[in-house]
Amino acid sequence: MTTRNIPTRRTALKTLAGGAVAAALPLSARFSHAQSAAPIRIGFQQHRTGIGAAYGRWYGRTTQAALEKINADGGINGRPVEIIAEDDGTDPKRGAEVVEKFANQHDCDVVLGPLFSNVVTGSAPRAGELKMPYFVVSEGTHVSSGALNRYTLQPGITDVKSQVIAMAPFITDTLGKKVTMIFPDYGFGYDHRDALGPAIEAQGGEILAKIAIPPSETSFTRYFPKIPRETEVLYHVMVGPAVLTFVKELGEFFGGQGPELFGFIDSLEAVAIDSPGLQFLEGSHFWEGMCRHRQPDESAHETTYRAAVGVDARGASVHDASDVSTYGHMFGCWETLHIIKAGMEAAGYRDTRDRAALIEAVEAMEEIPESLAHPQGAKRFNGRTHQVFGHQFISKVQDGDLARVHTTPIDASVYPDQVDYTQQAF
């Protein structure tokens, strides 16, 4: 592949900004300069059924909106883009089968991957064997940890480890230095536990207690007395059907007199923050990947993005205000599709023989400016670890609104490389 279109960092970056120019072209001119009129085929591994279906629905809408924008702007390299969606059932084994289908039945050029990390880790080895570029939007640290392969990239959304690390300075500086963690007693909770402790200690803070809750628990009152009295910040990352019960019981336990609460919006994605029963969250803080509620200084790009994906100022569907989106995560699909476009254009991508060149083009990306292609904000891609880094937002619940009170710099979320995928052969 080395003889074909190896992109330079410069061409990769130039292409990132290219969409705006294409958008100005008249419709008739948009696909006309392509060498081939055949569409670029992107396989979309979607959580259509199974436990990830709500995320799948909004990931689907966002992907569709991005597709329409990209095609309206002239497609990729002047060629129209097609999305072929297959249901992975939120099932790792089916995820791998779907990747195979994209390669062998649907002749896809690349695959846009899903959210649930078990599906990503189940599918990535097969994508590597099939030499299928696999762009995932899962937030998992499995990409940057080195557990996957050169064909798997996460250029559109930051990973949990970087999110947690970036939160620590705000927590210790603003909320308090004595932190107690409550987390579910399995991998997801451990990731938070293992990343937050050192980060808090590095800021001169202290983890007073780590309270692990069995995943099958549906009532939490008996765990609250374990929270040390001197706790200043309670860091909670509960998930699952019982998370609303957790919030309610926590509120009843402290009666508004407890420590500061800090959580991740993951717990309440697609749930209105002003829902009855959640009033105890008033005054508490949340990490948000992208601010669900429109902020006073919202960028024009984000406003356009909101309209394109069909959500209102509170992050709910414009068709139904009770249908709250997965706003904190789904931008990853929009941004990843734009990275695929930029990468393909930088690589001069023509067909599947250029897949390696595409990956090298994406690996060559570094600074990604904020734009309509990247409405969540500027980012920095690490080509060695295949992971993007970006700004994180901290919002406070005020009168039932999520008001952003802090934006972390990109540097705050960076951690040392654990892998260099560019050393792996294609």
Added chain:
Amino acid sequence: MPRLGLSAIFMILTAGAAWAHASDPGFVLLLPTDIYIAAGGTTVALTVALLAVLPDGAAARVFRPVALTRLPAPPAQATSLVMTLILLWLVWRGLAGSRDPMANPLSLSVWVVFWIALVSLQGILGDLWRYLNPWTGLAAMTRRITGHRAPLRYPRGLGHLPGVLSFLAFAGFLLADPAPADPARLAVAVGGYWAVNMAALLLFGAPWLLRAEGITLLMRSYARVGLFARARGRLALGLPGWQILARPAPPLGLAILMLLLLGSGSFDGLNETFLWLGLLGLNPLEFPGRSAVIRPNMLGLLAANAALIAVFAAALWLGDRLAGTRTRLRVLACRYAPTMLPIALAYHVAHYLTSFLLDGQYVLGWLAGTLGAGHVHVSAGFLATPGTVRVIWMTQAGVVVAGHVIAILLAHAIAMRAGHGTRGAAISQAPIAIFMVAYTVFGLWLLAAPRGA
């Protein structure tokens, strides 16, 4: 690093989108369901007590139907033939149409239109399947054109056994197959099932459908709970269950199938719960997908059905001994198995209500798209709104309790007819009544339980 936990709230919010899964307890867990469940169980218990003091024949009287019209039943062959064409078209779309199960008309038709809606309507209204099955019209037309008569006789010794196995295979596909909604996979399953049964119908004639085809057995069983049926040449209307009293007891194979409807439906609810996942040693917040539970779900399906049949038989046997009548267990089972149908139907309706409300929107979306009627926004907002979640749960609970009350009334009326006096009926029914109260509580608990699959 399982970022899976991320969306665990959605196990709640939208498992509905997977047809085999009804949805979601997030807000349900905030409802005082313990109180509602106790109230439901008490209602059924009070029905039992009331029957013991009401005059003889009171239960039977409520099931007396009203005759409506003498008009003959409309012919069913033309509609069946149309259904055959639709089915074949759907199978083709399954193979060649959208890969998205929420946009493919085969997946939507089988799991939302047929399995959720039509099965419910069959049980509520009566025998629609007579008009909508995809076999009898084509068989009649073949007979008319070729003068062909079934060349083989259905082996009577097999009874309903092939039908029972065929239903279990369907339930296994629904509950244990890794991808029952995948359009291509479903097309092969549906097309193959249709073709095999079409061929068998032509070879063996009508007895095949009535004894060996599981879906027809399921539909004809549920039709017995329907409001409408023909009796003495007239269309008649009565309280759900009236037909069960009006018709003779089913043969043993069919009686077992009726129990399987309830057992399989109950397992359909159970297999999603934290309790079941805990039994399998799975983290309910990190469900590994249907591929990982094929064998446990198959075994669970069989075990749930076996347990239901055993408990049901034990309750009947014990009641018979208490009343001192010494009836054969086989006779008792055939006599009382139809009284389980209202419970099975009620649970089917309740279990799939949220799925129907969510996935039904995809059906509308497909229709609107096909007819060029614009965009239908599929919203799961009603599942994230406490008010509607409460209304939905109360509706589900009301349906389940009503199903059990009807079952109790039916069982009492059947016992009275069997020659027990009011007191004898009450005694013979005591174990089965306790079973039904317990089943009410179990059914309501299933609707309120946290789910992770």
